[in-house]
Amino acid sequence: xxxxxxxxxxxxxxxxxxxxxxxxxxxxxxxxxxxxxxxxxxxxxxxxxxxxxxxxxxxxxxxxxxxxxxxxxxxxxxxxxxxxxxxxxxxxxxxxxxxxxxxxxxxxxxxxxxx
Amino acid sequence: xxxxxxxxxxxxxxxxxxxxxxxxxxxxxxxxxxxxxxxxxxxxxxxxxxxxxxxxxxxxxxxxxxxxxxxxxxxxxxxxxxxxxxxxxxxxxxxxxxxxxxxxxxxxxxxxxx
Numbered sequence: 273x274x275x276x277x278x279x280x281x282x283x284x285x286x287x288x289x290x291x292x293x294x295x296x297x298x299x300x301x302x303x304x305x306x307x308x309x310x311x312x313x314x315x316x317x318x319x320x321x322x323x324x325x326x327x328x329x330x331x332x333x334x335x336x337x338x339x340x341x342x343x344x345x346x347x348x349x350x351x352x353x354x355x356x357x358x359x360x361x362x363x364x365x366x367x368x369x370x371x372x373x374x375x376x377x378x379x380x381x382x383x384x385x386x387x
Numbered sequence: 388x389x390x391x392x393x394x395x396x397x398x399x400x401x402x403x404x405x406x407x408x409x410x411x412x413x414x415x416x417x418x419x420x421x422x423x424x425x426x427x428x429x430x431x432x433x434x435x436x437x438x439x440x441x442x443x444x445x446x447x448x449x450x451x452x453x454x455x456x457x458x459x460x461x462x463x464x465x466x467x468x469x470x471x472x473x474x475x476x477x478x479x480x481x482x483x484x485x486x487x488x489x490x491x492x493x494x495x496x497x498x499x500x501x
Contacts, residue, residue, distance in 0.1 A: 276429070306489075315391070315478055315492030316430065361429050373420055373482075374443065375489060377429025 275299045276364050278378035287387050291349040295362030295378055298343065302364035304372055307336060307347045309358045310380070316361060320347070352385045359383070389413070391493035393479050399499045400469055408464040408496045412481030419462050420489060421454060422478040430478055436462060469500045 277296045285291045293307075303324035308316035322329040322336045322345070329336050335348045349356055359382050363375040392411040400406050412419050418437055422430040432446040436456045444454070451469075456462040466473055476495040482488065 313396075313494060315480070315494050317492070318488070318490040321488065363429070373418070373435050373489060374432045374446070375422075375430070377431070379427065379429050 273298075274379075275302075276362055276376050276378040278360075278362055278381050280381050281379070282382040282384070284384045284386060285352050287354055287385055288351045291347075291352045291356065291383055291385065293347040293349075293360050293362075293381050293383065295345045295347075296343055297345075297364050299364070299366075299376075300343070301366045302376070304365045305336070305338060305345050306363045306365075306375065307334075308361045308363060308377075309356075310361060311358050319360075349383075352383075354385050354387050357383060357385050391479055391481050391491050393477075393493040393496050395496060396494065397497045397499075399501065401501050402469060402471060404469050404500075406466050406469055406498065408466075408477050408498070410462045410464070410479030410481075410493060412460065412462070412479070413491055416481035416483055416491075417459065418482045418484060419456060420480045420482075421462070421464055422480065422492075423475045424478060424495070425475045433464070433477075466498075469498075471500050474498055474500045 306321040307319040310316045320331050320334045338345045359380040361380045362378040365372040394409045421433040424430040434454050435443040439459045451467045453465045476497050478495045480489045480492045
């Protein structure tokens with residue numbers, strides 16, 4: 273039972289355009305969400321996070337939107353750059369109770385940004 | 388080093404053998420985590436150490452898996468009687484305390500069980 277779903281295995285965009293990566297979750301106990309970027313042969317790199325008390329968090333070119341009622345979040349990258357080409361993972365945790373180290377990850381979306 | 392390091396980067400073994408995977412966390416980080424990423428999947432939680440003790444080992448799949456962190460720094464993940472299904476990338480992460488935000492992952496050890 274996949275509790276965090278990234279339904280698009282891959283996404284291709286042109287340099288300078290917006291990349292939108294989507295993530296859905298089923299467990300209503302999740303209240304903290306993170307996005308990671310992963311290059312081949314490297315570990316995941318933390319990008320941005322959002323608590324369920326917010327609906328938007330922005331950091332430079334990266335913005336994460338959370339829609340709790342729809343159990344949906346998205347990562348927007350504007351403008352996209354070729355160096356953004358990587359696998360992006362959505363992850364969720366139950367922040368309350370101190371178990372926020374126990375992340376549930378999606379399967380990832382491979383983003384390719386074409387020059 | 389500046390980041391989390393893991394050795395070896397690649398390990399090929401035969402079914403039934405014993406393997407050890409090592410993680411060197413960022414200096415001063417008291418919390419250490421092991422995750423496993425199987426092919427086509429996202430990482431899955433295995434175990435969390437706070438200092439020398441395993442605070443949460445609920446993600447270890449069975450008793451063939453064991454991890455230690457005797458001095459509160461380096462950790463070793465041990466897998467006995469390896470099976471083909473153990474083939475995966477084993478990731479380690481560390482953090483300053485139990486603030487829980489996993490920012491720093493190592494590059495992983497790719498384990499292949501033939």
